[in-house]
Amino acid sequence: GQSLEQPSEVTAVEGAIVQINCTYQTSGFYGLSWYQQHDGGAPTFLSYNGLDGLEETGRFSSFLSRSDSYGYLLLQELQMKDSASYFCAVKLGAGSYQLTFGKGTKLSVIP
Amino acid sequence: EAGVTQFPSHSVIEKGQTVTLRCDPISGHDNLYWYRRVMGKEIKFLLHFVKESKQDESGMPNNRFLAERTGGTYSTLKVQPAELEDSGVYFCASSQDSRYEQYFGPGTRLTVT
Numbered sequence: 392g393q394s395l396e397q398p399s400e401v402t403a404v405e406g407a408i409v410q411i412n413c414t415y416q417t418s419g420f421y422g423l424s425w426y427q428q429h430d431g432g433a434p435t436f437l438s439y440n441g442l443d444g445l446e447e448t449g450r451f452s453s454f455l456s457r458s459d460s461y462g463y464l465l466l467q468e469l470q471m472k473d474s475a476s477y478f479c480a481v482k483l484g485a486g487s488y489q490l491t492f493g494k495g496t497k498l499s500v501i502p
Numbered sequence: 503e504a505g506v507t508q509f510p511s512h513s514v515i516e517k518g519q520t521v522t523l524r525c526d527p528i529s530g531h532d533n534l535y536w537y538r539r540v541m542g543k544e545i546k547f548l549l550h551f552v553k554e555s556k557q558d559e560s561g562m563p564n565n566r567f568l569a570e571r572t573g574g575t576y577s578t579l580k581v582q583p584a585e586l587e588d589s590g591v592y593f594c595a596s597s598q599d600s601r602y603e604q605y606f607g608p609g610t611r612l613t614v615t
Contacts, residue, residue: 422602489561494544
């Protein structure tokens with residue numbers, strides 16, 4: 392079966408940096424995506440890593456190590472609006488369009 | 503550009519009844535996906551359309567679920583008859599090509615009592 396592990400909850404202070412980890416055990420691996428979801432809203436794409444290393448998009452960065460089956464999402468200069476759930480998702484293969492999701496990490500940003 | 507829309511936003515039905523969920527993808531997106539999140543669980547893939555054709559329906563739980571995409575535009579997901587374990591949030595997503603980025607709708611929350 393497919394397994395993506397991420398912490399269920401994380402709390403961080405406004406202005407700080409937080410890292411959300413994701414380890415995966417899947418039958419195949421093509422790339423790792425991160426999605427953000429505010430309560431009651433649509434999951435929104437944040438970033439994608441197909442190769443090892445760091446991808447940076449503004450305050451958000453994502454890292455992938457294929458040899459360790461591990462990735463993380465780094466959020467800098469946290470803002471209250473960053474309070475949301477964050478999901479890692481694996482694309483299993485080049486010809487596979489489906490995403491396999493983790494259970495999500497609920498991030499709470501406190502003043 | 504309008505995003506992915508889903509209707510209804512909430513649906514409460516009794517066990518044994520039928521419910522039809524609708525998804526309107528982003529205009530021009532040939533790829534349409536259905537996912538489901540049961541409470542406390544991860545978001546799970548149900549199926550994938552390319553235009554009007556089912557490309558991958560490996561995630562459909564059983565034959566009580568029927569998805570259609572006539573004309574390659576909007577899609578419907580019918581559950582007949584509904585069971586208690588079908589409760590959850592049903593998400594639709596679309597994408598333009600084989601890229602990694604999928605655009606999700608806000609979901610339909612289905613409650614079967």
